[in-house]
Amino acid sequence: MMNSQYDFSKLSDSFQALIGNKELSFQFYDMFPFPVEIFGAKGTTVFLNRAFLDWNDVKDANLIVGIYNLWKDPVCLEIMGKKVIDGIFNGETVTFPDFPVPIYDLVDRSVIDEKPYESAYTDLFFFPIWDGDRLAYVVCVFIVKRMYQGRQDVVKAKEYIDNHWLDEFDSKAVGKALNISHAHLRALFKQHAGMTMHDYYKKVKVDHVKEKLADRNLSIAEAFAACGEDSRGAFVRTFKELTGMTPTEYRNSFK
DSSP, rough: OOOOOOOOOHHHHHHHTTTOHHHHHHHHHHTTTSOEEETTTTTOOOEOOHHHHHHHHSSSSSTTTTBGGGGGOOOHHHOOOOOHHHHHHTTTTEEEEEEEEEEEHHHTTTTSSSSSEEEEEEEEEEEEEETTEEEEEEEEEEEEEOOOOEEEHHHHHHHHHHHHTTTTOOHHHHHHHHHHHHHHHHHHHHHHHOHHHHHHHHHHHHHHHHHTTTTTTSSSHHHHHHHTOOOOOOOHHHHHHHHSSHHHHHHHTTO
16 A cells, blocks of 8 residues: 655656656656556557556556557546546646556456456546646556455455445445345355454554544544544544554654
């Protein structure tokens, strides 16, 4: 999981400084450990870094580079909307959170033989690179937030819980959403995930509380409240059970 608070203007400035040397610019991005895709001004992919290829198990970049066009992709147009994509290629800096990666589309287009993961969600960060007054490139950085592998019904249950973590846990609601008997789903989940659905729900919620506690602009009470919990309530015990620390100790560990 990557830190979505990273200052990507540093990447933009570095690429801008290398604009006169395309080969050196792309070598620069190939060193980064997170996936990067670079588009030409008309929307066609011109570069994929090694992290992108490895993440999606793409063996031949030429199956995408010079062929794929974000502006003409009906899948991404449906997910992101034409207005957002138009803005990207009009030179706007755009952040698109929780993008559901259409990995199945790479299979359908014969770019890869099989899915390397069942599903994934990323934050996308697009920024323009200018050559004078002309848009030269658009760089897209993928910050992988969630990635799922394994049995499909268990993956779908995890996705449902991850997307409804602010709601009170209800195993029957998960089963109903997946059209599976919640008793059968409970057994499947425990067998394949190694924990109960309720334990997974508590882990997800604790992870969100930890993320909020890392924000020093929030008090501990505010961090818990943002996650639908009381910092003086029973969930504090759950937090300590899973982290081995009290909320105060966890926050102080960042000093």
